[in-house]
Amino acid sequence: MSFDPTPRTRIRRVPKRAVYERETVEAILDEGLVCHLAFVHLGQPFCIPTIHARAGDTVYLHGSAASRMMRTLAAGAPACLTVTHVDGLVLARSAFHHSLNYRSAVVMGALRPVDEPEEKMAALEALTERLVPGRWPEIRWPNRKELKATSVLALPLDEASAKVRAGGPVDDDEDYALPVWAGVVPLTFEPGVPEPDERLAAGTPVPEHVTGWSPERRPGEPHRRAA
Amino acid sequence: MSFDPTPRTRIRRVPKRAVYERETVEAILDEGLVCHLAFVHLGQPFCIPTIHARAGDTVYLHGSAASRMMRTLAAGAPACLTVTHVDGLVLARSAFHHSLNYRSAVVMGALRPVDEPEEKMAALEALTERLVPGRWPEIRWPNRKELKATSVLALPLDEASAKVRAGGPVDDDEDYALPVWAGVVPLTFEPGVPEPDERLAAGTPVPEHVTGWSPERRPGEPHRRAA
Numbered sequence: 001m002s003f004d005p006t007p008r009t010r011i012r013r014v015p016k017r018a019v020y021e022r023e024t025v026e027a028i029l030d031e032g033l034v035c036h037l038a039f040v041h042l043g044q045p046f047c048i049p050t051i052h053a054r055a056g057d058t059v060y061l062h063g064s065a066a067s068r069m070m071r072t073l074a075a076g077a078p079a080c081l082t083v084t085h086v087d088g089l090v091l092a093r094s095a096f097h098h099s100l101n102y103r104s105a106v107v108m109g110a111l112r113p114v115d116e117p118e119e120k121m122a123a124l125e126a127l128t129e130r131l132v133p134g135r136w137p138e139i140r141w142p143n144r145k146e147l148k149a150t151s152v153l154a155l156p157l158d159e160a161s162a163k164v165r166a167g168g169p170v171d172d173d174e175d176y177a178l179p180v181w182a183g184v185v186p187l188t189f190e191p192g193v194p195e196p197d198e199r200l201a202a203g204t205p206v207p208e209h210v211t212g213w214s215p216e217r218r219p220g221e222p223h224r225r226a227a
Numbered sequence: 228m229s230f231d232p233t234p235r236t237r238i239r240r241v242p243k244r245a246v247y248e249r250e251t252v253e254a255i256l257d258e259g260l261v262c263h264l265a266f267v268h269l270g271q272p273f274c275i276p277t278i279h280a281r282a283g284d285t286v287y288l289h290g291s292a293a294s295r296m297m298r299t300l301a302a303g304a305p306a307c308l309t310v311t312h313v314d315g316l317v318l319a320r321s322a323f324h325h326s327l328n329y330r331s332a333v334v335m336g337a338l339r340p341v342d343e344p345e346e347k348m349a350a351l352e353a354l355t356e357r358l359v360p361g362r363w364p365e366i367r368w369p370n371r372k373e374l375k376a377t378s379v380l381a382l383p384l385d386e387a388s389a390k391v392r393a394g395g396p397v398d399d400d401e402d403y404a405l406p407v408w409a410g411v412v413p414l415t416f417e418p419g420v421p422e423p424d425e426r427l428a429a430g431t432p433v434p435e436h437v438t439g440w441s442p443e444r445r446p447g448e449p450h451r452r453a454a
Contacts, residue, residue: 008271013294033313033327033414038265038274044235045272047265049311049331067240084276086260086416091437094367095355096377100260104276128322132412139407140321150323168424180366181431185359185440186419187260189313197395197409204408210318213412 008108009161019162028105028162029054031215032083033131037061039079041072052081053123053130055222059107059155060114060123070151074113081107081155089185092169093178099165101184107160114152122222123152129219134209136223189215235335236388246389255332255389256281258442259310260358264288266306268299279308280350280357282449286334286382287341287350297378301340308334308382316412319396320405326392328411334387341379349449350379356446361436363450416442 001022003009011018019025029035035052038045048069053060059081063070073079088101114120121142128136142150169182194210228249230236238245246252256262262279265272275296280287286308290297300306315328341347348369355363369377396409421437 008273013291033316034311034329036263036265036274036276036309036311038263038272038307040267040270040272043267044305044335045265045267045307046235047263047274047307047309047333049263049309049329051327064240078271080265080272080274082263082274082276084261084263089260089358089418089440091359091362092366094369094373095351095363096369096373098355098358098362098366100278100358102261102276106274108271124322128325131316131325131327132318135318135325136322139319139325140402140405142321142323146321146323168422171426175367176426178367179428179431181434181437182424182427183437184422184424185437186422188417188419190415190417191316192413192415195395195411195413197411199398199403200409201406204406207408210408210410210412213316 003160005161006159009106009159011161011163017163017165019164024164025105025160025162026054028085028103029059029083031085033215035081035083037069037079037081039069039072039077041068051127051131053126054157055122055126057157059157060126061111061153061155062124062127062150065149065151070153073111073153074151076110078110079155086187087166088187090169091182091185093171093175093180093182097169097171099169101165101167103162103164105160105162107155107157109155109159111153111155114154120147120152123154124150125222126219132209132213133217133219138207230387232388233386236333236386238388238390244390244392246391251391252332252387252389253281255312255330256286256310258312260442262308262310264296264306264308266296266299266304268295278354278358280353281384282349282353284384286384287353288338288380288382289351289354289377292376292378297380300338300380301378303337305337306382313414314393315414317396318409318412320398320402320407320409324396324398326396328392328394330389330391332387332389334382334384336382336386338380338382341381347374347379350381351377352449353446359436359440360444360446365434
């Protein structure tokens, strides 16, 4: 399964790095803890970091019901959602061929507000489970007041592309003779030791969903709810 | 020194997280390996990851002279440049109070093309030194052909703000009694073991600027050039 490139998702610069396979785009989105969302308000582009979660063919976002971003986007403004992972520094022999190894995915489209209660709760579950898979069954779920204060938006995942660079530096032929170290410094995003809240009750065990957290871990099965 | 908030940089949501001090904004920009740049092309917002480097009151970007982004931006289109660091997962007792610890900086403005040779070369030095401080003196610098193929743009750092969340979860009073582990999982961006290029000449030492790399390391002094 692949996305059909459109004029706004077709990669023009370095097209050999373009990837239109759905599986690649989804994996990049799913591993991202934050996306950056671009939208236009009164002619000015904004680029705002926010959390996102994919569920099937939909990417969900949430925010305060009072926010400028949420209100602008709920009205159907065109948006661009981008997730980027930096995987390594690429050190070449020439300045020109220095680069980063990275994976980025871009989704274009207009968002729709999610007001139907079951979809809204499922989206909030997906957003929580994206950050910390396994967390949702353990915590207090949103109540009516919290649901009212939270807006959820949905972006269809049907116009998207990815761009990926991997591997070592590629230098000009004549530069390989230079006495310069060249290669890749891999970069990873690592969890540290969990820091308990100062008001945590003594003896509360640290759950496996915390000690075993990694950016690649996938959410559990969603919970069924009464409609 | 602080930035004066403008209608487009004033933080409206959770204003207690807003920071307008120049030092904070600069530190967030300087630690970022990539920024996300939003601009509008034919009414559609784009959000593209790219590398950036600050030198004093200017943020430099570069790209292919042929790219849509560079041409749109060189023409003076309004832009929004955002750098985000994710510092930790904030696990509360309720879904509603889950959060991320993060630092983000947003710079608004219009870019100008950098064509003057000395400024252009200095910008390319800054971009290289941002990725790998200490690298520039060791490598082959851009030649005339490479300079021609590269566009450099400058964004003045005079309309900017930052947003920072740090610390543990803040739960509703009645939720502290719940038997739920709460706290923070710190996240850091870590370099791995350097991987030499397969065509590296045997015996080439790994320089200190590679073995000692960290995201917080600052560039060396810029090199002087003849005008």
